[in-house]
Amino acid sequence: MTAVREALWRVEFRTDLTQGAAPVIPVGFLLEAHWKGHARWLGLVFRRKLTRLELDSVNVLTWPEMSNLEPFMTNLFGEAWGFPGSDSSSALGSEGLAARFSPFNALQFVREETPVEAGHFDPVQSFASLYGKLLGFRARLHPILTAPIVPLRRKAKEHDDVDVEVLNKAA
């Protein structure tokens, strides 16, 4: 069986690092699996923008990228994919990226305890399974600070819409 290394990261922005109870803004999830010598898959689901109220709680002088998330997150995805060593060995590009956004940063990559369970490599099933898992995290990317909602007469949807973008690559 092919050995697999895997990691799941929660990307979040802590609005005040000095206070434990300060709001934490969910930004995205990064998922990676690397079957040494066989294949590698990396996926990122992220919010395209923060709400106005969320942005008001961000120090954008220090973190200007938070007001224009989409290109920033797309670049981070590319950085993780191209991280030195991640294409040849069983290293994980996401680990290299996460080290750069350690807990000393307001924007953090936090390792999720939930196992990815990528299993052995199956050319038909593996990528689709990981993609499905990644999409499942959309529900955890709702804004935490929003303007009061004024109810209008309209038929309720079965599921709330979340404004997210999904990127994935396999090789």
Added chain:
Amino acid sequence: MSLRKFAPTAASYEDNWFDNPIQDILVKIVGQYSATADGACPVELPGGSMAYMKPRPDTQKNLVVAREKIAADLAHLLGLPVAPTVVKRPNPADGACYHSALSLVCLAAGRTWQNGGQVHVASCFEALESLRVFWSWIGDIDHNGHPGNLVYQVTTGGVDVVAIDHSYSLCHQNLNDPLTSGACNGYQTEHLPQSTEVRRKQIAAIQALDATEIERLVRRLGEILTIPEQDRILGILDVRSKALIKMLKMEGV
């Protein structure tokens, strides 16, 4: 002008942690240990403020903790932006079974230097060059441009910095030779205009420190440092203080 521009909530800890170096503090661990040499993990203090706790269980203990504490206390004396630190006693209630260093989180929007700090050098060069002299004094070898050991934030008033992680200091690699490490390279401030003046002032401030106060700061850590360890650290600080001018190439400047 103060170089310590910490969050307002830090003020209530600074003097207390300086005056009471070893304390019983119950913390709540809220994250994982980092993969760095000694490891640090975020913890919440009883009042809701945040700190980082080190070292990780699988690393060296008391000397690491003592170096962190001594560096923070000496920086406090000099008014330099090093995160206030306290020694936490073991407490089975929070899972800490050995003495740890708690390093206060001081910047609300912190960002490590590697994530864009270099473009702000001119705005905070006084703090950085002062720190470089300080690191040179204490024999710190982990701030030679280290990307993760300096945190900054930008505000309308300028750029604030806080130095973290001083466990690789006080000649940790060779305790028998106080001059085993040379001057610290810091963060590319050495050749900036006015840096010579900043350097001169900081050397003078270090050499003017009261030796009995430095001795008191080290000796009071007897709970985690043996007498020979205390003697060695005091010897290192004394020798390096006298060598600072030569070390930083300030002879005749």
